[in-house]
Amino acid sequence: MELEIDSTEDFGLEAYRSLFEEVMFDIGKLPTIEKARVSLNPHVPLFIFSVRFKSATADKTIGDIANVRTDEGNAHITVTDERYAPNILEELWRRYGRNAVTQQTRFDIDVAGAIGKEVEDIVISSGEDNAREMLGALWRSMPEGIKNRHTYIGGRVITVVATEELLLPEMLEAGLKVHEAMGGGS
Amino acid sequence: MFKVMMYDGGVYRSDELYELIEDVGGVVLQKTRSSQMLTVTMSVPEEDAQLVEALCLEIGGEVRQVPLAGTEIAVVGPTLGRHHMPHPICDIAEQLRKYGAITVVMGLARGRGKDTAQINLEERLIIEEYDAAIFSLGNFKTCIEAKADLFKDVRIPVILTSGPMPEGMEEHCEAVIPGVGRKVSRMRSPEERAKLAEIADAVEEVLGHRRKAIEEDPLFVHPGEIKALLEDYEPVDMCLRPAPIVMHLDGLRVKVPYAEHAGVIADMTVYGRRLGDVCRITPSKISDSSILIRIKTVAEIEYEDARGDAA
Numbered sequence: 001m002e003l004e005i006d007s008t009e010d011f012g013l014e015a016y017r018s019l020f021e022e023v024m025f026d027i028g029k030l031p032t033i034e035k036a037r038v039s040l041n042p043h044v045p046l047f048i049f050s051v052r053f054k055s056a057t058a059d060k061t062i063g064d065i066a067n068v069r070t071d072e073g074n075a076h077i078t079v080t081d082e083r084y085a086p087n088i089l090e091e092l093w094r095r096y097g098r099n100a101v102t103q104q105t106r107f108d109i110d111v112a113g114a115i116g117k118e119v120e121d122i123v124i125s126s127g128e129d130n131a132r133e134m135l136g137a138l139w140r141s142m143p144e145g146i147k148n149r150h151t152y153i154g155g156r157v158i159t160v161v162a163t164e165e166l167l168l169p170e171m172l173e174a175g176l177k178v179h180e181a182m183g184g185g186s
Numbered sequence: 187m188f189k190v191m192m193y194d195g196g197v198y199r200s201d202e203l204y205e206l207i208e209d210v211g212g213v214v215l216q217k218t219r220s221s222q223m224l225t226v227t228m229s230v231p232e233e234d235a236q237l238v239e240a241l242c243l244e245i246g247g248e249v250r251q252v253p254l255a256g257t258e259i260a261v262v263g264p265t266l267g268r269h270h271m272p273h274p275i276c277d278i279a280e281q282l283r284k285y286g287a288i289t290v291v292m293g294l295a296r297g298r299g300k301d302t303a304q305i306n307l308e309e310r311l312i313i314e315e316y317d318a319a320i321f322s323l324g325n326f327k328t329c330i331e332a333k334a335d336l337f338k339d340v341r342i343p344v345i346l347t348s349g350p351m352p353e354g355m356e357e358h359c360e361a362v363i364p365g366v367g368r369k370v371s372r373m374r375s376p377e378e379r380a381k382l383a384e385i386a387d388a389v390e391e392v393l394g395h396r397r398k399a400i401e402e403d404p405l406f407v408h409p410g411e412i413k414a415l416l417e418d419y420e421p422v423d424m425c426l427r428p429a430p431i432v433m434h435l436d437g438l439r440v441k442v443p444y445a446e447h448a449g450v451i452a453d454m455t456v457y458g459r460r461l462g463d464v465c466r467i468t469p470s471k472i473s474d475s476s477i478l479i480r481i482k483t484v485a486e487i488e489y490e491d492a493r494g495d496a497a
Contacts, residue, residue, distance in 0.1 A: 009325075009326055009327055009328070009350065010350075011325060011326075011327065011349050011350035011367070012325045012326045012327075012349070012350070015325040015349055015367050015368065016325065019325075019368065019369070019370055022370045022371055023370055026370070040326075042300065042326035042328045042329050043328055045300055045328075045329075140268065140269070143269065143324065143326075143329075143368075144264070144265060144267050144269035144270060144298045144299075145264075145298040145299025145300060145302065145303065145329075146299070147298075147299075164299045164300060164301055164302060165301065165302070
C-alpha cells in the first residue's frame with residue numbers, strides 16, 4: 001500500500017502513519033488498498049482520509065479466492081486467500097449442511113455431493129460489505145472527536161471528510177479535490 | 187517513616203509474619219490468598235524493614251518493592267470509545283498495579299474533540315476521590331493543549347500522558363509524560379515498556395511529595411489501623427466485591443452502602459474516640475454503595491478539641 005500523509009503537526013503525522021496501517025492490517029484490508037491519502041489538520045480541525053482499492057469492490061465468489069475441482073461426486077476446495085476461509089465455511093454450512101462439509105486442513109475443504117462449478121459461483125462477500133468494512137476502518141482510524149463526516153464513494157475510491165462541528169462548503173470542496181485526485185468519480 | 191513492601195510466597199509459617207508485622211507496629215494493607223500461595227502487602231517502620239524481609243526469605247517467600255501500595259489511582263481517558271480505550275489506558279493501569287496501586291479506568295461522557303471536550307462537576311468530584319489521576323490524551327499538540335480544561339480544576343495530583351509535549355501545562359498538572367498518545371495495540375516493545383515504567387515512576391514521585399506533606403501534619407490514625415477495625419465488621423467481612431476496603435493516602439474507601447452502614451462505622455472507636463469525630467465519612471460520588479473515609483489530621487483534631495473546650 002502506498003500511503004501519502006500530510007499533517008500540520010510532525011508527531012501526529014508519524015503517529016497516524018503507523019496507526020492507519022495498524023488499523024487496516026487488523027481488519028484485513030491492507031492487501032486490498034492500492035493507495036491511501038491522509039490529510040490531518042487538527043487546528044481547523046479538518047481530517048480527510050481517502051483510499052483507492054486495488055480492484056473494484058465487486059462481489060467475491062469462492063472461485064475468486066480458491067481452487068475448486070470435482071472428484072467422485074464431491075467438490076474439493078483449496079483456499080488461496082485464508083482471510084476468506086471463515087466466510088467460505090459459513091456459506092458452505094448454510095447451503096450443504098455441516099455434515100457434508102469437512103475441513104481437512106486450514107486450506108482444504110471437501111463438500112460431499114457438491115458440483116464444482118456451482119461451488120465456484122457462491123458469493124461469499126458482496127462489494128457493498130467490503131465498502132462498508134472499509135468505511136468502518138476509516139472511521140476507526142480517525143480521531144474520535146470529529147463526528148461530522150461526509151463520504152464520497154466513486155469507482156474504486158472512498159473518501160471521508162470530517163470535522164468537529166460544522167462541515168463548511170470549503171471543507172467539502174477540499175475533500176472532493178482529494179477524492180478526484182485519487183481517481184474517484186462522483 | 188514507613189516502608190511498604192510485598193511478601194510473595196506460600197502460606198507456610200505466614201502466622202509468624204503477621205505476628206512480626208504487628209510486633210514492629212506495622213500493618214497489613216492487602217492480603218490475597220490463592221490456594222497455597224499468598225501475597226501480603228504491608229507497611230512496616232523503616233528501621234524494622236530488614237527484620238521483616240529476613241523473615242519473609244526465611245519462610246521461603248520473596249520480597250518485592252511496591253511503592254504505590256496503599257493508593258488508589260484513576261486512569262482517565264476522554265471517552266470510553268474504542269479510539270481512547272483500551273490502549274494505552276489499560277497498559278498504564280496494569281503497570282500501576284504492578285507497583286502495588288489499586289486502579290480504576292474511567293472515560294468522560296463528553297471528553298472527545300478539541301473544541302467540544304468538557305468535564306462536568308460530577309465527573310470531577312468522582313476523580314477527586316482518588317489519590318491521583320492520570321489523564322491519557324492523544325497525538326495532536328493543539329488538541330492536548332485545548333483539553334487542559336478537562337483537568338485544570340481537578341484538586342488531586344494529575345499526571346498527563348500525551349503524544350507530543352504540550353506547552354503551558356505546568357500550572358495544571360504535576361507531571362507530563364510525552365511519547366504515549368493514541369495507540370491501537372498494546373504497549374509491548376522495550377521502549378514502550380520503559381515509557382510505562384517512566385509513568386509509574388512519575389506517579390511514585392508525585393505521591394511521594396503528597397506523603398511527605400501528610401507526614402508534616404500527620405493523620406490522627408493510620409488508614410491501616412481503621413482497615414483492621416473495619417475488617418472485623420461483619421458486612422465488610424462478608425462483602426463479595428473485589429477489594430472491599432481500599433486504602434488511600436489519607437483515608438479509605440469501604441465498599442458497603444452508605445445509608446445502611448455509615449452510622450455504625452461512625453460509632454466505632456479508635457484511640458478512645460468515635461470514628462465519626464476523627465474522620466469525615468461521606469458517600470462516594472460514584473454511587474451510594476461505597477463509603478469514603480477521610481481521616482482528619484492531628485492538628486485538626488487538636489483545633490476542634492480546643493474549640494470544644496472554649497465553648
